[in-house]
Amino acid sequence: MPELPEVETIVRALRDGGRGGKSICGLTIRDIRFYWKRTLSSSNPSLAEAMVQGQGIVAVSRRAKYIVLQLEVSTILIHLRMSGDIRVESSFLENGKMLPMQKYDRMVLSFTNQLRMVFTDTRKFGRVWITEHPQDILGKLGPEPLSEDFTPELLFEKFQTRKRQVKPLLMDQQFLAGMGNIYTDEALHIARLHPRQIANKLSFEKVKRLHHAIQSVLTAGIQTNGASIDWVYKGGEFQNTFGVYQRTGEDCLKCGTPIERITVGQRGTHYCPLCQRI
DNA sequence: ATAAACGCCTGACGGC
DNA sequence: TGCCGTCAGGCGTTTA
Numbered sequence: 001m002p003e004l005p006e007v008e009t010i011v012r013a014l015r016d017g018g019r020g021g022k023s024i025c026g027l028t029i030r031d032i033r034f035y036w037k038r039t040l041s042s043s044n045p046s047l048a049e050a051m052v053q054g055q056g057i058v059a060v061s062r063r064a065k066y067i068v069l070q071l072e073v074s075t076i077l078i079h080l081r082m083s084g085d086i087r088v089e090s091s092f093l094e095n096g097k098m099l100p101m102q103k104y105d106r107m108v109l110s111f112t113n114q115l116r117m118v119f120t121d122t123r124k125f126g127r128v129w130i131t132e133h134p135q136d137i138l139g140k141l142g143p144e145p146l147s148e149d150f151t152p153e154l155l156f157e158k159f160q161t162r163k164r165q166v167k168p169l170l171m172d173q174q175f176l177a178g179m180g181n182i183y184t185d186e187a188l189h190i191a192r193l194h195p196r197q198i199a200n201k202l203s204f205e206k207v208k209r210l211h212h213a214i215q216s217v218l219t220a221g222i223q224t225n226g227a228s229i230d231w232v233y234k235g236g237e238f239q240n241t242f243g244v245y246q247r248t249g250e251d252c253l254k255c256g257t258p259i260e261r262i263t264v265g266q267r268g269t270h271y272c273p274l275c276q277r278i
Numbered sequence: 279a280t281a282a283a284c285g286c287c288t289g290a291c292g293g294c
Numbered sequence: 295t296g297c298c299g300t301c302a303g304g305c306g307t308t309t310a
Contacts, residue, residue: 003303038286065304081304083288104288123287125304164280173305180303227303230290245303266282268301 002080004065004145004178005221006233010086011062014069014117019235021088027111028056029071034128039106039121041129048130052076052109063138064177076109077129077137078119083232084126091116122232141177145214150176152204152211159199159207166202167195168265170214179214182227182245185270187213189244194278195264195271244270 002010013019029052034040040048051074059070067086069076078086083104091114093099101108107119107128119126129137143150155176162169169175170184179187188195190213193206202210221227226236229246239246243253248261252272262269 006303079304081286082302083304121287122289123302123304125286127305162279168281171304182303230302232303266284267304 002065002084002226002233003180003183003221004062004218005183005224005238006226006236007062007065007067007080007178008222009225009236010080011060011067014067014086014088015060019087021117022115024057024069024088024111024115024117025060026057027113027115029053030110030112032110032130033108034106035101035108036106036121036124038124039119039126039128041127051130051132064141064144064173065180066138068134068138074130074132075134077131077134079127080121081123081125081127083123084119084121085233086117086119088115088117090114141173142175143177145176145178146218150211150215152208155211156202156204156207159202162199164199165195165264166193166197166199166210167267167269169199171265171267176214178218181267181269182242183214183217183221185245186217186243189213189270189272189276190217192275194276195262195269197278244272246270 013021014024017023032049032052034045042048052071055071055073057069058072061068065079067078089099091099091110102120104120104122105118106121109117167184167188170179191210193210220241221238224237226233227238228234228236229239244259247259248270249258252259252275255272255274257272257274259270260273
């Protein structure tokens with residue numbers, strides 16, 4: 001589910017408090033428990049437990065769509081994939097009883113101050129890594145689209161060696177890190193580019209437009225706390241400003257042409273056939 | 279290098 | 295009501 005803006009919103013809440021929970025910065029881990037075996041990327045829960053037990057949360061940050069919990073020695077990486085979410089709550093009710101688990105809870109990180117951080121994930125695609133070498137995973141990722149070094153010139157240069165369709169390329173996390181299906185469709189619409197355009201055929205002018213569109217949709221997404229659709233991920237408002245995503249058959253807000261849905265790179269793709277021509 | 283097909287999972291929704 | 299197919303903010307592996 002979550003793309004960069006949703007993950008950023010979750011990370012800010014973990015760092016500063018928000019989304020109904022308190023900050024987890026500085027808390028000490030009492031224990032970690034998994035309720036779905038494959039949620040833990042390695043297959044050794046007792047080693048995972050030993051690697052985090054007693055350690056403090058030094059920093060909370062985001063890299064691409066990964067949540068990064070920096071501990072004193074090791075690092076916890078969380079990828080929410082399609083349906084993951086995080087909540088922070090007290091482990092106990094006011095009467096002193098344990099707060100019950102919920103149906104789709106897959107991992108619980110308990111702290112010594114009786115707070116807990118719960119990773120909930122209906123579809124079980126989400127993954128957690130506990131490692132002393134997070135760069136083994138994060139190091140393969142492409143540039144952060146909102147970072148200073150992601151420039152129109154860099155994007156254009158990276159496109160030159162690529163004959164792929166632009167939409168799947170933008171969603172390739174090793175090419176550019178953080179874009180998903182929604183924000184890619186929205187960015188291509190704003191930039192007036194067809195999702196099947198071949199990357200190295202785009203002029204610098206068009207790449208500049210695309211670069212600006214990527215940064216503006218991601219920034220708007222973060223400002224509105226992400227997009228909330230279906231039962232997954234609550235609290236965002238970005239869905240109210242969709243231009244094409246999930247608007248099949250509705251009028252393009254720029255030209256009035258009905259939005260079409262096609263499949264590109266095995267993903268449902270929404271675009272305006274008039275604004276976004278090859 | 280590129281891309282398709284498939285696997286991993288559960289749930290919502292529409293058609294019959 | 296139930297059954298069935300399709301679809302879903304992702305990504306890794308295998309196969310062409």
